[in-house]
Amino acid sequence: MDAEDPLSLERQVCFALAVASRSVIAAYRPVLEPLRLTHPQYLVMLALWESEPLSLREVGALLHLDAGTVSPLVKRLESLGYIERERDPDDERTLRISLTPEGRALRAQAERIPAQMMARLDLDAEELAALHASMTKLISAATRRP
Template sequence: MNDADWLRLDAQLCFRLYAASRAVTRCYQPLLAGLGLTYPQYLVMLVLWEADDLTVKAIGERLSLDSGTLTPLLKRLEQAGLLRRERRAGNEREVRIVLSEAGRDLREQAKSVPPGLMAAMGLSLEEIGALRGLLDKLLAHAGRRKAELPRVGMNSDPRLIDSNRKRLAPGRSGFMPDGDFDRRRCRASSPTCNTTYPDGVGPRVGINSDLPGPAASAPYPPSLSARSPAPRPPPPSPRTRRAPASAPACGTSAPGRPAW
């Protein structure tokens, strides 16, 4: 297979996995409709049917779900009366999930789901076992390789992320999130960063660093945190209203003007 063939859709294993996952989920819909469960809720119930009285963290680790995704599922199952969320006296911060009586009884009704799914997929037990083994191998290997894969894209340069993995302020590659200049990052990306600047900031680093002329060497303005507050102007003095001159009486003249 040449390089061009690798970019054909039919050559992608990921697309087959994605399409197969959606197809299997659609096969579950009529089987779970009688139980009143969605597919994600069914997965939560499978975990609790294996081991009851688990923490939210333990369920999330088993299903590879974060708390933001798992919490709404648990709330809806609790509203359906299938489980309870409890806080123990020993550790009130920890929420434990316990099946209700209705949740335990639902397990008997769910025993018809696996045979129905096997018939819908058209696979034998041996084929399902072989496929499960290959997928387990893929998941285990991909999980180990995830941390080793290089970053690709705008943030692939490690100089754009500090040791605490805090992203830089938008549009200012040499600045920390709080606006302070990181001279170590600048020195790594620009050999001219050792120059001392009057404002103590440094040269421009980033997408505009290669511009010709003064704009390329012009330093950024000092960070807002380093600036001293500008003195406030004195309050304006209150304007003195002049009293209006009284009009001269009829038959008289104003001072300095003749009477007619």
């Protein structure tokens, strides 16, 4: 196949992103296993470590996920004893999610994850920052409404 073919699989950004996403998430698996977390659960915990309590809707918005995707993640984290869910006393329709003491304590272990992942991916802080900036720009462009 012609290397200049605009439809060459290897030239497609969507293909590179899909493979990179699967590969990076797979690289997280052994790092997260000792914490008993999957990658999506880890993202929920990151949101809560940053700010809590959060509503289910707020978690979904932060992670760019719908409530139907976030809800099972939250239920599993609750079964692990990392979070608790309760109705907002000001609005019974709103489910508030908070960390348990065990969930807060887990943060100390999780603080080692970024360095472990930089080593696993063979990236230094500068390379990681540049990659993050590029991805953030791409996400912004892809989610912009015409």
